[in-house]
Amino acid sequence: MKLTCLSSGSGYQFPPCHILEDVCGFRILLDCPLDLSALSVFSPVPPDNDFVSDGKASYDSARDCFDKEQEIQKRQKIETPLHGKDLIHDELWYKTVKNLHLWDPSSIDVVLISSVMGMLGLPFLTRAEGFSAKIYATDAAARLARLMMEDLIAMNMEYQYFYGPRESGGPHWMRWEELELLRPELKKVVVGKDGTELGGWLPLYSSADVMDCMRKVQTLKYAETACYNGTLVLQPFSSGSEIGSCNWTIDGPKRNIAWLSCSIFASAHAMNFDYGALRGRDLVLYSDKQFLPLMDEVQSNDASSTIPSNDLSSLSRYCSADKDDWKELTESLLSTDEILEKEKMDFICSCILQSVQAGGSVVIPYNRLGILLQLLEMIPVLLESLAADVPIYVISSMAAELLAFTNVIPEWASKPRQEKMFSGEPMFSHVDLVNKRKLHVFSAIHSPELLTTWQEPCIIFAPHWSLRLGPVVHLLRRWSGDENSLLILEDGVDPDIALLPFKPLEMKVLQCSFLPERRLPKVDCMLKLLQPKILVLPDDLKEKLDFSNPSLDSFSVLYYTEGETLSLPSSPEGTLDLEIASVLAERFAWQNLGRQDVMYTRLEGELVMEQGKFRLLPGITSADSHPSKNKE
Amino acid sequence: MSINCLVLGAGQEVGKSCVVVTINGKRIMFDCGMHMGHHDDKRYPDFALIDGPLDCVIITHFHLDHIGALPYFTKEYSYNGPIYMTYPTKALAPLMLEDFMKVTVGRGGEEKFTTDDISECMKKVTLVDLKQTIQVDKDLQIRAYYAGHVLGAAMFYAKVGDASMVYTGDYNMTPDRHLGAAQIDRLELDLVISESTYATTVRDSRYAREREFLQAVHECVEGGGKVLVPTFALGRAQELFILLDDYWERMNLKVPIYFSSGLTKQANIYYKTFMSWTSQKIKDTYAMHNAFNFKHVVSSDRSVINTVGPCVLFATSGMLSGGLSLEAFKKWAPFEENLVTLPGYCVAGTIGHKLAAGKRTRIYVDSDSQIDVRCNIHQLAFSAHTDSKGIMDLLKFLSPKHVMLVHGERPSMFRLKDKIKSEMGIECDVPANGETVKIPCATLHVKARTSDAFVKSCQSSNFRLSRCSTSSGLVASTDPCSPLLVSDDRVGEAVLLLDQSKAKAMHQDELQFLMSVEEKP
Numbered sequence A: 001m002k003l004t005c006l007s008s009g010s011g012y013q014f015p016p017c018h019i020l021e022d023v024c025g026f027r028i029l030l031d032c033p034l035d036l037s038a039l040s041v042f043s044p045v046p047p048d049n050d051f052v053s054d055g056k057a058s059y060d061s062a063r064d065c066f067d068k069e070q071e072i073q074k075r076q077k078i079e080t081p082l083h084g085k086d087l088i089h090d091e092l093w094y095k096t097v098k099n100l101h102l103w104d105p106s107s108i109d110v111v112l113i114s115s116v117m118g119m120l121g122l123p124f125l126t127r128a129e130g131f132s133a134k135i136y137a138t139d140a141a142a143r144l145a146r147l148m149m150e151d152l153i154a155m156n157m158e159y160q161y162f163y164g165p166r167e168s169g170g171p172h173w174m175r176w177e178e179l180e181l182l183r184p185e186l187k188k189v190v191v192g193k194d195g196t197e198l199g200g201w202l203p204l205y206s207s208a209d210v211m212d213c214m215r216k217v218q219t220l221k222y223a224e225t226a227c228y229n230g231t232l233v234l235q236p237f238s239s240g241s242e243i244g245s246c247n248w249t250i251d252g253p254k255r256n257i258a259w260l261s262c263s264i265f266a267s268a269h270a271m272n273f274d275y276g277a278l279r280g281r282d283l284v285l286y287s288d289k290q291f292l293p294l295m296d297e298v299q300s301n302d303a304s305s306t307i308p309s310n311d312l313s314s315l316s317r318y319c320s321a322d323k324d325d326w327k328e329l330t331e332s333l334l335s336t337d338e339i340l341e342k343e344k345m346d347f348i349c350s351c352i353l354q355s356v357q358a359g360g361s362v363v364i365p366y367n368r369l370g371i372l373l374q375l376l377e378m379i380p381v382l383l384e385s386l387a388a389d390v391p392i393y394v395i396s397s398m399a400a401e402l403l404a405f406t407n408v409i410p411e412w413a414s415k416p417r418q419e420k421m422f423s424g425e426p427m428f429s430h431v432d433l434v435n436k437r438k439l440h441v442f443s444a445i446h447s448p449e450l451l452t453t454w455q456e457p458c459i460i461f462a463p464h465w466s467l468r469l470g471p472v473v474h475l476l477r478r479w480s481g482d483e484n485s486l487l488i489l490e491d492g493v494d495p496d497i498a499l500l501p502f503k504p505l506e507m508k509v510l511q512c513s514f515l516p517e518r519r520l521p522k523v524d525c526m527l528k529l530l531q532p533k534i535l536v537l538p539d540d541l542k543e544k545l546d547f548s549n550p551s552l553d554s555f556s557v558l559y560y561t562e563g564e565t566l567s568l569p570s571s572p573e574g575t576l577d578l579e580i581a582s583v584l585a586e587r588f589a590w591q592n593l594g595r596q597d598v599m600y601t602r603l604e605g606e607l608v609m610e611q612g613k614f615r616l617l618p619g620i621t622s623a624d625s626h627p628s629k630n631k632e
Numbered sequence B: 001m002s003i004n005c006l007v008l009g010a011g012q013e014v015g016k017s018c019v020v021v022t023i024n025g026k027r028i029m030f031d032c033g034m035h036m037g038h039h040d041d042k043r044y045p046d047f048a049l050i051d052g053p054l055d056c057v058i059i060t061h062f063h064l065d066h067i068g069a070l071p072y073f074t075k076e077y078s079y080n081g082p083i084y085m086t087y088p089t090k091a092l093a094p095l096m097l098e099d100f101m102k103v104t105v106g107r108g109g110e111e112k113f114t115t116d117d118i119s120e121c122m123k124k125v126t127l128v129d130l131k132q133t134i135q136v137d138k139d140l141q142i143r144a145y146y147a148g149h150v151l152g153a154a155m156f157y158a159k160v161g162d163a164s165m166v167y168t169g170d171y172n173m174t175p176d177r178h179l180g181a182a183q184i185d186r187l188e189l190d191l192v193i194s195e196s197t198y199a200t201t202v203r204d205s206r207y208a209r210e211r212e213f214l215q216a217v218h219e220c221v222e223g224g225g226k227v228l229v230p231t232f233a234l235g236r237a238q239e240l241f242i243l244l245d246d247y248w249e250r251m252n253l254k255v256p257i258y259f260s261s262g263l264t265k266q267a268n269i270y271y272k273t274f275m276s277w278t279s280q281k282i283k284d285t286y287a288m289h290n291a292f293n294f295k296h297v298v299s300s301d302r303s304v305i306n307t308v309g310p311c312v313l314f315a316t317s318g319m320l321s322g323g324l325s326l327e328a329f330k331k332w333a334p335f336e337e338n339l340v341t342l343p344g345y346c347v348a349g350t351i352g353h354k355l356a357a358g359k360r361t362r363i364y365v366d367s368d369s370q371i372d373v374r375c376n377i378h379q380l381a382f383s384a385h386t387d388s389k390g391i392m393d394l395l396k397f398l399s400p401k402h403v404m405l406v407h408g409e410r411p412s413m414f415r416l417k418d419k420i421k422s423e424m425g426i427e428c429d430v431p432a433n434g435e436t437v438k439i440p441c442a443t444l445h446v447k448a449r450t451s452d453a454f455v456k457s458c459q460s461s462n463f464r465l466s467r468c469s470t471s472s473g474l475v476a477s478t479d480p481c482s483p484l485l486v487s488d489d490r491v492g493e494a495v496l497l498l499d500q501s502k503a504k505a506m507h508q509d510e511l512q513f514l515m516s517v518e519e520k521p
């Protein structure tokens, strides 16, 4: 078996992408994301007219003096600060996972999806010639992903409309002489650090591509079992990071794998991380770079562990599934995540409050659904306490559907949300807010209803977090000069480039990471629970992770590197069990093999691979044509 | 190895469904219902007959004949183990139970459990979603499948070691206005325990029956009459709401449609939430318009009985055994212009049952009062239960080694049993309450280790691969679990070696090598 890390990703919005080869003879692609942060190299539309002509002019002049003043030009670029004019003024293209296009689509047998974000690049793959892999995703993730793809297409359309019909022969910025002219900061995004990523850019897929893609996805519930080719038993389990996000177990005849993607112990809205279900796999592949922040605490913060380090006995006990201990430990694991997330949200809310109190408006280009839902609940409470009449708007082509969706999925929600539902309330209170006319949901920024209800200051949730697409662009243009207004950015964008088109910027910007950091004891403890034989980790962790801890040395650790292929050792005990149908066993004609206690018989029947097991069944041929005992 | 089934309820009758099944030592209680037709000890299953601790309780759906005895059982027998049910069942069951308490206590009756018992009991519930494989413990695995019937109804698969079975609960093989049809994977089963409410009835098109109902209702209100629809607050009510709401919209009718119970209001909220348990059509359109946001259906209180002019009233209880439906019946039944619709099935002893018998005459509503029934009676001919064709289809699809029928009427159950035996050649039992049926299950296979050479020869790419066909309409055609068949000519090259009672499958070359070694000394 081999593992190739195509991309180690960058956080929630661009999850890592891997290929597992020869898993019982099959090739599995783990996630198919899209690097939407790369959109920041483009200039957003609609720019105000002066701005555009300005931009075009600078391009033309740049091209004119290319030959004569190349050197000077280059030096100037380095010396002057990056300007909005330096961005690419052209139709948006989208950056897919580097090198994925080098793999023959027809050679992929299975695609596993861990999250909505891990699915956004999928329509590019499914429309490729020869693609015939079986795709598995959770039901909720697939439905959310469809909404996000449709929204992306709708926003992109506005952009395309502005730039007119697509030029043939590829966009001008992809020509090498144009790339040479790009500022190094931007060039790095376009072609990658090592200059190999230009091949990954594509114009966005169409609605038809998305429909076709969705048709090819087999959706599952958490803990539902799918069986690929009779050989691989696949199961998704909740990862806690978002509605429908999951970790996968891949069980074959000789190999049991758990693939851990970004996982969160306690989520305010999504079902909790179900790590207990991942136990008993001999190989654990951890693809989450978020492991990183916890490592700083290894050295400094060991004492604050949630579990006393001498309490190993209790750990091993709950590994043997002692329910009470299990519960206790789980609860302690959950609590810290909750506190961290709560503190962060409280801080954000206080900033929002300050802005509206000063008469400014707040723009929140939401990315994670969970953040949107939580803020939609916390903000109205705050406003109430102020007795301030500040409207909240959600503007997106998919907003209404998205919000409706969140209240019909109790099976994917966290325990507290479920309890709320069982007590007769809607899981999320936005329905109520809409009825009370405190929350307004619009499909577009130019919808007439919006104009009639419009009121400032206000709080607006709108896509897109790259700040290049969607209603957010218009809103930032409107308020960028207002020092009382506030923009809340999730991590994943480089603010230096993302904010360029809106400069000079008086507006306040708050950038924050919403992912709770994991503390070592948690991971430590989780690994003890999972008890893998082989642990596979991203190489970023090599220096930082210390496995000398005696409780952790029961397994071997391998590190993978982006862009490289790692061979994984095969299972040591390679015996497979064979189940022989009793009907066949009754017909065995035993013969002696010289020694008394050793006998043998010929086997016949139909060999079936089912649920990852060999089974010998009375086949049609063997049962009928060799009616038996006297054979041989 | 065997499966033991102790039938505590719904044996040769409908009511108090409860079967305790022991599979390879694991004891599971399927359903824990009450019998609405009895008011004595026979109201509850005879739990004293259970001969050991239960590993889990599984509830298939929220109807009282499947869950009504659960609060009593968990309290009285201090059951603290897991109770499995689906999300909608957990949401709706307490409403059913509490409403039932209210009706009983309202009639001056007494019940063996309290509201507190209900909430204590619901705390012990473990939720299941459809198709999730749930490991109850190391050996016992269960899985829920969509059953139609009512929101959240599920059939349950249980497996211990090699032995496995399905308990269907109540199910419907045809989709209705708000629910889809039952759906299950092709499973290898030793036993199927199936309901058989309509063991011998074959129903014709649902559409025609719905039209009959709508016409009857329409004629009545056009003539200025009142329509009484006695119904359970949950399930049938929501289905008929959708039907009428849609019809009212199309025909532009203004006559009010009332429902009386606060329970129904609460239930409608749940129906709006459990989208993934409804029919495909409702699922596809919920974002634009949630089908459970009714335009013409409004809530109302008891005063509605005395209002003037035509109306439609939905009221509990469903079989006219009490509640507002009985009150309205007393008031409205003596007038010819009015209409009473009856549910497809009424338990013997209820007024609904008497009316269904067809004599339009004087009816004793209490021991001392009687009324002249002059109104029209319309019997709803569409049901949330499968008909006999559906039962046969399911059994043919699953083709288990054994069938057991419960939840039906004795004579038709025996007729169906004969049919199952003769048409499918499957053993079938129809046990009475209190009986135990022992179902033998043969060891399905013997286990052997394999050698590498054996595996290698078996995985050789020369093999002809084919997929088992799953042609029936019961599973999606994309079923990934259909086994891949390796039609293996080379199994002929394999041998099984028995060395000190350890079996190992190997390639014949390996055996030859062994033999040569043996011969040498």
Ligand SMILES: [Zn+2]
Residues within 6 Å of the ligand: B061, B063, B066, B149, B170
């Ligand atoms: Zn029922």
Ligand SMILES: [Zn+2]
Residues within 6 Å of the ligand: B017, B063, B065, B066, B170, B407
């Ligand atoms: Zn029933």
